[in-house]
Amino acid sequence: MSANKDKPDGTDGGLALAERTQTKKPALYRVIMLNDDYTPMEFVVLILQRFFGHNTQTAQKIMLHVHQKGVGVCGVYTYEVAETKINQVMTFARQNEHPLQLQMEKE
């Protein structure tokens, strides 16, 4: 069976669907963080470390990017993982009474 690596779109360009191994890659989604005037910078850095696995230096860089540009990417995931992370972070932010907003965006 083809490994489906013959063409950049992941198809092999010729074999019938039933004859080839189905290895279609899942769609990916960016988790986007939005700036606001109230959420403390340290809280945003903590979120980026705890929920998105960034080290302190990268987390500070992403936080400052969002603070200055208004929006930034926390990470890229499958739909279900992105949705779960957004729900977990928004819940944690609300528990701490911060208005932090995250959104999902297809890659």
Ligand code: TYC
């Ligand atoms: N702008 C916030 C402040 O000055 C910090 C902040 C950064 C808030 C990123 C949200 O997604 C955010 N305290």
